[in-house]
Amino acid sequence: MDDSIGIKIKKLRKERKLTLKQVSDKTNLSISFLSQVERLKSSITLESLKKVSEALDVNPSFFFSNPVKKTKSTIVRNALSDLNNRPNSFIYKDLGGNLENPLFSPLLVMLKPGDNRGSSYSHKGQEFLYVLEGTLTVLIDEEEHDLHPFDCIYLDSTTPHNWINHTDSDVKFLCISSLPI
Template identity: 45%
Template sequence: MDELLGSELKKVRKSRQLTLQQLSDRSGLSVSFLSQIERGLRTLTFTSLKKICEALDVNVNFFFDNGDSSFVKKEKTSYKNTGNFSYKSLVGKMKHPDFIPARIDLEAGEYQQIPYTHSGQEFVYVLSGQLEVEIEGVKETLYSNESIHIDSSMAHHWYNATDETTKLLLVSSTK
């Protein structure tokens, strides 16, 4: 787990005047897990990070460098690796975007089995590998060059249950 990300999560939680218990209640994640994340002792799945961000009312991009340009160039691309996934914001310098594009690499076996809901929409495009998707109890596998666009208020989750990295383009709405 990236200690800097855990430290930033803690700062945001405290700035919102939330206890670990309150964040746990809002996110559905245990107090001990959240404490370990903040101290950099545990790795974090992308799904868990999204739950925490929803509970803190911040976008995932808040914790990652958006860059200082509208152009996101290949040679300047830097991924934030948390152990279970790598995340690269593709927002650029836009201050209040209506949607958030990101490149995500889910490591082998990166998954969370519990579906959840949140505000907005998600568009997920599989660049390579395969992605297991469950929406309202219906499971489907997406392969390279396949996509899904969902209303995030429906119970859902997606994960990489393979032994290879899955590379995604994720575009999510801000509300």
């Protein structure tokens, strides 16, 4: 994952006037681990990032966006172009641009063969998944659903869920999630 995530976590935590202990209590992640992430000494899993984002009251996509001037509209061209060149196995690309006060977060996600985003978890909001390439397995409350290209699913994110690639090919899909209000 991106090294700037730790820097963004620390900045946001300080803006919210929270201590590492307070974030640790809200996330059940150790203070030392959180400190190492903030100091770029350790990387964070998507599952842990989700816990931190809920504790800091932001969508996880916040940590993948570029802090530039907010706009009224954004065009993202050739969003797939650099997806295959990244070293991480689980890849996010924020498609939201920099709209001010967005109501939802669009992400392009790529899972390499055998990847998943950790154990199932739940969070506030809703998700819409649309498969572009490959076969995505969505686990919802221990029930698996295979989605093929051009299939989609809309789910209540408060239900425990996970994304899995059981195949030997890349899976690319859109994930559009509502932001906490």
